[in-house]
């Protein structure tokens with residue numbers, strides 16, 4: 113399939129709503145066209161389901177504790193030989209099918225992961241090679257659970273700059289490989305999976321009242337918190353892969369205030385109120401964090417997409433997995449306003465507002 117009409121970069125660089133001159137004079141509210149829009153979404157989960165009851169046979173925990181503290185009932189765990197890149201490739205192929213595109217239509221892959229197949233090269237180039245893509249660039253982003261929001265914002269910026277026309281934006285993880293399976297405070301929380309979207313440069317057609325695409329986003333980080341959620345190994349420090357370590361309560365407290373703050377920033381940039389949001393798709397770490405954030409933002413619980421019960425925390429994969437689910441089951445429809453937010457190791461956090 114050939115690429116659509118040329119991008120009008122004078123509009124493409126703008127990512128926030130505004131009244132354009134002709135719209136204002138005609139009395140209609142028109143908004144700047146975002147640089148890129150989502151045209152396909154896909155996901156992939158390993159086959160193996162591990163329930164809380166199964167974990168209770170391995171560590172001193174219970175289904176009751178895990179459900180009441182986190183909302184998680186089960187998670188998927190990758191099979192031996194099933195790598196982050198394999199899950200990413202499956203999610204990418206599904207997103208391409210959904211968009212009615214083929215791999216050679218893609219000229220950028222931005223893949224968010226904290227569990228790459230190898231230290232280098234990037235997992236993104238493994239996906240690029242398996243999809244048979246030779247054009248453009250492919251690279252990984254390391255922002256842990258905020259990775260998908262970082263990747264989406266980065267791909268959109270590269271499209272706005274004219275560097276790429278169509279991107280696969282992927283969040284893919286095999287956290288089961290970095291968990292300490294004897295540590296009940298962390299091993300019950302995470303799962304494996306991948307999700308992907310196809311992001312395409314918006315055509316040069318006229319503006320409307322509701323142009324599709326990434327309307328606004330914001331990214332944050334603060335390395336002063338990097339010892340609160342981290343992996344205790346790495347090629348340069350220990351020459352080992354290491355295991356995930358977390359000071360859960362401190363992460364929990366920070367997560368709510370940070371995400372509310374960055375979401376409010378994005379809504380203000382877009383000139384949109386929380387009540388106008390159709391779907392809230394937060395990072396799926398803990399149902400209590402999601403409930404508290406939605407309450408503080410004034411978003412009704414009926415608009416919150418929840419997958420944490422079945423997926424656990426899949427880090428960078430959690431938002432695109434949730435997007436794929438809510439798109440497949442008919443909740444998220446073209447034209448809906450979808451709010452994404454995430455927070456994770458670093459700390460990193462961010463939010464994005466997308467007209468689907």
Ligand code: UT7
Nearest residue numbers: 173174177181257296297300360361363364397398455456
């Ligand atoms: O994705 C990146 C962001 N990550 C997060 O957002 C995670 C944020 N943190 C959390 O979600 C929560 O802090 C946890 C779910 C990790 C923990 O919940 P909590 O309500 O903060 O529990 P806690 O750490 O205060 O622990 C309470 C008790 C402790 O026992 P004592 O000291 O009160 O006797 C823990 O040892 O629960 C115990 N505990 C467990 N008990 C049964 C900790 N883990 C478990 C477990 N099963 N798996």
